[in-house]
Amino acid sequence: MEQEETKHNHAVEILPSKVLIVFSNEVLNREDILMNIFNVSVDPSRQIHRDVHWSNKYFTVNFDIYIDEFDYLDEWVNEFCCAEFDDLRQALAGCILIMPCKDRNTGNDGNLYKLALLGKCKGWDEKFAIILATDLNVDEDVRCRLEQGLLETGVELTSVTGSDTEKEYGETFGIQRIKEVIDTFEWPPEMIKRRDQTAGKLTKFLEEPAFPLEDIMSQLQQARAKYLKMNPGEERDNFAHEMADELGRNLYGSSPVSDLFF
Numbered sequence: 001m002e003q004e005e006t007k008h009n010h011a012v013e014i015l016p017s018k019v020l021i022v023f024s025n026e027v028l029n030r031e032d033i034l035m036n037i038f039n040v041s042v043d044p045s046r047q048i049h050r051d052v053h054w055s056n057k058y059f060t061v062n063f064d065i066y067i068d069e070f071d072y073l074d075e076w077v078n079e080f081c082c083a084e085f086d087d088l089r090q091a092l093a094g095c096i097l098i099m100p101c102k103d104r105n106t107g108n109d110g111n112l113y114k115l116a117l118l119g120k121c122k123g124w125d126e127k128f129a130i131i132l133a134t135d136l137n138v139d140e141d142v143r144c145r146l147e148q149g150l151l152e153t154g155v156e157l158t159s160v161t162g163s164d165t166e167k168e169y170g171e172t173f174g175i176q177r178i179k180e181v182i183d184t185f186e187w188p189p190e191m192i193k194r195r196d197q198t199a200g201k202l203t204k205f206l207e208e209p210a211f212p213l214e215d216i217m218s219q220l221q222q223a224r225a226k227y228l229k230m231n232p233g234e235e236r237d238n239f240a241h242e243m244a245d246e247l248g249r250n251l252y253g254s255s256p257v258s259d260l261f262f
Contacts (some may be wrong), residue, residue, distance in 0.1 A: 003226045004258055006052045006097075006226070008116075009164075014089065014090045014091050014216075015091070015190070015191060016089065016090075016092060016093040016094075016126075016127070016187075016188065017063050017064060017091060017093070017163060017188075017191060018063060018064045018065070018066055018088075018091050018092050018093065019063055019064070019065055019066070019092065019093050019094060019095075019182070020067075020068065020092050020094070020095065020096070020099065021034070021065060021066070021067050021068070021095075021096050021098065022067075022069065022070060022076065022095060022096070022097045023044070023067070023068070023069045023070075024069070024073070024097075024098065024100065025069055025070065025071050026068060026099065026100055027098050027099060027100070027134055030044035030098075031043070031044050031133075033064050033098060033132075033175075036063070036175045037078070037096075037178055038052055038054070039173055040053070042065065044067055045247060047068070048064060048065070048067075049064065049065040049068060050064050050128045051069075052064065052065050053065075055066035055151050056086075056183050057195070058194065058195055059187075059192045059193060059194050059195060060185050060192070060193045060195070061067075061191050061192050062191070063093065063191070073097075073099070073112070073114060073115075074077070074114045075240070077115060077118070078114075078116045078118050080118075080121070081117050081118070081121040083118070083122070083226050084242050086123050087123075089121055089122065089123035089124055089127075090123035091209055092128065093182075093185050093187070094127045094128030094129060094130070094181070094182075094185060095118070095127070096131075096178060097115075097129075097130070097131045097132070098132045098134060099131065099132075099133065099134065099254040100133065100135035100136075100137075101131070101133040101135065101136045101137075101138070101146075101157070101159075102137060108204060108209050112131070112150065113238065114147065114148065114154045115129065115131070115153065116150075116153035117154070118153070118154070118155065119153050119155075122251070123250055126186070126190065127247075128156075128158070128181050128185055129154060129155045130152070130155070130156040130157070130158060130177070130178060130181055131155065131156070131157045131183070132158060132159070132160065132174065132175075132178060133157060133158070133159040133160065134159075135159075136159040136233055137231055143230045144226045145228075147224075147226075147228055148226065151224055151228075154212075156177075156181070158173045158177040158178070159173060159174060160173075160175070161173075161174070162174060162175040185208065191247050203250070223239075223243040226239070227239060227240060227243070
């Protein structure tokens with residue numbers, strides 16, 4: 001018993017060093033999508049790609065890409081959340097699901113809402129989950145309700161074409177939003193190689209945020225959900241600008257959020 005306790009206490013921590021890409025079987029241009037996200041030639045027929053290099057203005061990081069596919073989303077989610085995959089989930093930084101989002105998936109009992117199970121999976125704390133919709137053939141009201149419902153479960157939805165609201169306010173969407181999520185994930189310090197000319201600013205951002213980062217992400221999700229409930233008009237516009245200013249102050253004082261990576 002004593003040996004078992006000692007072994008448990010000295011268990012090696014599993015770093016979140018992998019990104020899982022999950023394709024619907026309806027998505028055919030997989031190689032192009034992977035190239036646009038990772039800027040490298042990734043063979044979608046291979047399930048594992050080791051040491052993919054990711055870089056931005058402030059740091060570089062290497063991680064593995066795992067590729068999976070599904071015929072039926074609900075079946076995939078149920079399998080992914082089972083105990084057999086506990087270790088894999090713990091080793092993931094996050095999951096990117098690439099699929100068309102059609103009417104049959106968007107109702108209150110639609111397959112997309114099965115992704116709410118991810119937040120209840122063992123080992124899924126502080127991971128990211130984002131859907132890249134290759135086709136989002138629903139009206140704006142349905143899209144807003146869908147986004148709100150998913151955000152409440154910790155899952156983000158973006159589309160390759162973007163919404164009218166995203167375009168109006170210059171928000172990132174599609175592939176660029178995927179890149180932004182990977183950029184802003186809290187990679188373990190031992191995985192990051194800082195660029196010399198920006199090491200000081202990055203260290204301050206990672207280690208001494210003006211406001212706890214987990215609180216900022218929670219605030220952002222709550223603001224997004226509230227925004228989606230508001231009717232279009234001046235009040236919603238003013239709310240969006242106020243929240244953007246407040247989040248910017250919490251993160252960087254008076255600096256714009258976009259200054260970090262662009």
